[in-house]
Amino acid sequence: MLKDWKLHIIVLFFVLIGEAIGVKQFNLGVGTVALFPMLYVLIMGGIVSFPKLKLMNETQMKRAAGILGISFLLFVAKLGSMLGPSLPKIFDAGVSLAVQEVGHVLGTIIIGLPIALLIGMKREAIGATFSIDREPNLAIISEKYGADSPEGRGALGVYICGTVFGAIYLAILAGFLGSLGIFHPISLAMGAGVGSGSMMAAASGALAVTFPNDAEDIALFAAAANLISTILGTYLCVFFSLPVTARLYEWLEPKIGRLRKEAAK
Amino acid sequence: MIEKTKVLALIGIIAILGNWVGYGVSPIKALPGIILIVLFTIIGLVLNKYLPKMPAVVWISLIALIATTPIFPGNEWIVAKTADINFMALATPILAYAGLSLGKDIESFKKLGWRIVVISLVVYTGTFLFATLFAEIVFKIQGRF
Numbered sequence: 001m002l003k004d005w006k007l008h009i010i011v012l013f014f015v016l017i018g019e020a021i022g023v024k025q026f027n028l029g030v031g032t033v034a035l036f037p038m039l040y041v042l043i044m045g046g047i048v049s050f051p052k053l054k055l056m057n058e059t060q061m062k063r064a065a066g067i068l069g070i071s072f073l074l075f076v077a078k079l080g081s082m083l084g085p086s087l088p089k090i091f092d093a094g095v096s097l098a099v100q101e102v103g104h105v106l107g108t109i110i111i112g113l114p115i116a117l118l119i120g121m122k123r124e125a126i127g128a129t130f131s132i133d134r135e136p137n138l139a140i141i142s143e144k145y146g147a148d149s150p151e152g153r154g155a156l157g158v159y160i161c162g163t164v165f166g167a168i169y170l171a172i173l174a175g176f177l178g179s180l181g182i183f184h185p186i187s188l189a190m191g192a193g194v195g196s197g198s199m200m201a202a203a204s205g206a207l208a209v210t211f212p213n214d215a216e217d218i219a220l221f222a223a224a225a226n227l228i229s230t231i232l233g234t235y236l237c238v239f240f241s242l243p244v245t246a247r248l249y250e251w252l253e254p255k256i257g258r259l260r261k262e263a264a265k
Numbered sequence: 266m267i268e269k270t271k272v273l274a275l276i277g278i279i280a281i282l283g284n285w286v287g288y289g290v291s292p293i294k295a296l297p298g299i300i301l302i303v304l305f306t307i308i309g310l311v312l313n314k315y316l317p318k319m320p321a322v323v324w325i326s327l328i329a330l331i332a333t334t335p336i337f338p339g340n341e342w343i344v345a346k347t348a349d350i351n352f353m354a355l356a357t358p359i360l361a362y363a364g365l366s367l368g369k370d371i372e373s374f375k376k377l378g379w380r381i382v383v384i385s386l387v388v389y390t391g392t393f394l395f396a397t398l399f400a401e402i403v404f405k406i407q408g409r410f
Contacts, residue, residue, distance in 0.1 A: 002271045011361040012279050018357055019287030037287060038353065038360040045364015051371055058369060065366035070269055071276045071359045073325055077305040078355050080326040081347040084333025084340065095407065100400035107395030108388045116384045128384045132392055157377050161385035164367060164374050167360065170389055177394070183401050184410050191397030194389070198363045201356040203393065208353060219352045223326075225396065230322050 004063050007056075010048060014041040023209050034175035034209040038202055042167060072197040079223035082216065089217075090224050093186070097221075100190040101228050105236050108132060109245050117256040123249070127154030130245035133162060134196045136234050140242060167202035170194070175206035185211040189218040193225025195233050200226045269310065273303045276358050284354035298349040305329040 002008075018037035026033045049056045049064070056064075083090065090097070112129030121128065127145070131137040133155045138147075145151040170192070178188050185207060192203035204222035208215035281295040309325030316324075331337055333344050404410055 002268060002275060007362075007365065008275060008279070010365065011358055012282065014361045014364075015279055015283040015357050016286050018361075019283045019354070022287065036353070037283070037357045041357055041361035042364040045361050046367040049365045049368030051368050056365065056368060061366045061369040064362045065369070067272060067276070068359060068362040068366060070272050071362055073306045073310070073321060074273060074276055074280070074302055075352070075355050075359055076322050076325050077302045077309070077329045078347065078350060078352050080305065080329025081302065081333045081343070082352070083326065083330045084337075085335075085344050087330075087334060093404075093409075096400040096403040099403045100396040103394075103396035103399035104392050107391035107393070109391075110395065111391045112384060112388045115387050116380070119380050119383060121380055121384065124381070125384070128381060129388055132388060133385075154381065157381035158385040158388055160370055160373050160377060161382055162389070163370050166385075166389060167363065169386060170393060173390060173393060177397070183397050184404060187397045187401035187404060190400040191393045191395075193396070194392050198360060199389070201359060205353050205356060227323065227326055230320055 004060060007060055007064055007067075010045075011041075014044045017041075017044070025209070028176075031176045031179035032210070033172055034179075034206045036171075036205055036209045038205045039168060039171055042198075042202070068198070072201075075197070075201060076223075079219060079226075082220050083223060086220050090220070093221065096187070097190065097224055097228060100187075100193075100225055101232060101236075103191070104194060104225075104229055105131075105233075105241055109241065109248065113245060113248055113252065114256065117249075117252055118260070120260060121154070122253075123150035124154030124157070125253075126242075126245050126249050127151035127156075128158045130155075130241045131233075131237050132194055132196060132199075133158040135159075137237055140234070140237050144242065162196065162199070166196065167198040170199045171202035171206040174203040175210050178207050178210040185214040185218055186221050189214075189221040190225040192218075192222040193227070193229055195226060195229030266307075266310070266314070270303075270307055273306055277303050279358045280350065280355045283357050284349075284351055287354055287357075288351045290349050290351070295349045298346040301332075301343055301347055302329075302350060302355075305332060 018040040024035045116125035127141050141155045142152050207218045277299040281292045281299050284290050305328045309328045312324045313321040
């Protein structure tokens with residue numbers, strides 16, 4: 001991984017350009033969109049790795065993905081070093097931290113499953129909406145239904161979308177929701193701890209840009225929420241999310257299916 | 266493990282250079298902080314190797330957390346040094362590697378139907394929005410803000 005100097009030099013170059021450009025905010029009237037170095041380097045990387053340009057080969061891209069996993073650990077260590085001195089603050093928000101995790105778990109199912117059925121998905125909907133479909137969730141669904149089942153394909157589809165635009169989308173969503181002024185920055189920070197590395201980094205970054213005075217607290221609570229998602233996520237997924245989504249599907253599918261047929265007439 | 270350590274050190278170097286350009290902290294001033302962060306990561310990885318059952322992320326968080334709590338000797342110095350590294354500066358290289366790995370998924374992405382793309386947006390919105398909403402409701406009930 002280390003030997004691929006081309007890869008690291010590109011990253012260094014992007015990071016320096018990205019940091020030099022710095023933060024830019026665009027006012028859309030209803031709210032603002034926050035642009036910041038993380039997004040620039042992500043987009044620059046996406047362009048360079050675009051297959052048609054042939055600037056990078058498959059092996060290099062796989063290596064980049066491998067390094068992504070390791071580099072995220074440094075970010076985790078940094079966030080951990082912010083947690084230590086702030087433990088009283090975190091315990092103080094303990095109830096919110098516990099309850100927000102319920103929101104992370106239910107949030108994908110509550111709106112995801114009905115909309116999936118309304119637009120005509122079948123059993124793919126179970127895999128697509130039972131979680132945010134990152135690596136551990138993919139393992140769970142392939143164990144239960146098989147990777148090539150409709151459920152497995154639904155999960156893999158959301159996984160691929162998440163990899164391709166999850167971080168950018170969450171950054172824009174977090175920055176926009178933040179600028180509306182409905183939610184407190186700390187609640188939004190907890191929301192940002194979705195349990196996926198790059199998505200959490202990008203979403204909390206967008207919030208830190210939107211609320212510069214609360215940047216430290218945002219990192220702190222996003223990290224705490226993300227840690228809870230990581231620790232509990234897999235268990236909740238196996239024992240709660242997946243069985244509940246499957247049950248809800250059996251119950252909702254005939255009803256929404258009938259609605260769709262009537263609408264078609 | 267040695268390979269991973271080298272990769273961590275390399276990303277550390279990229280991060281302190283970004284930290285310099287973006288946040289005006291000289292790499293020399295940032296050096297102790299990044300060494301500590303790399304060290305926490307390595308200890309966490311070693312623990313994860315010999316005492317599994319928990320993801321590496323949890324071990325690493327735990328080590329960094331303990332080292333910065335008031336019970337740990339020298340915690341004030343550790344807190345001050347790690348604070349020299351801006352968390353955003355550390356996240357920028359991660360997203361750069363993420364960007365450079367995107368190309369490998371473009372072909373599979375093209376094969377996906379529009380429904381799954383729409384649903385993935387709904388799923389991410391749902392998890393973010395509901396967690397935010399639930400946290401906000403609890404804070405409101407408690408009268409925090």
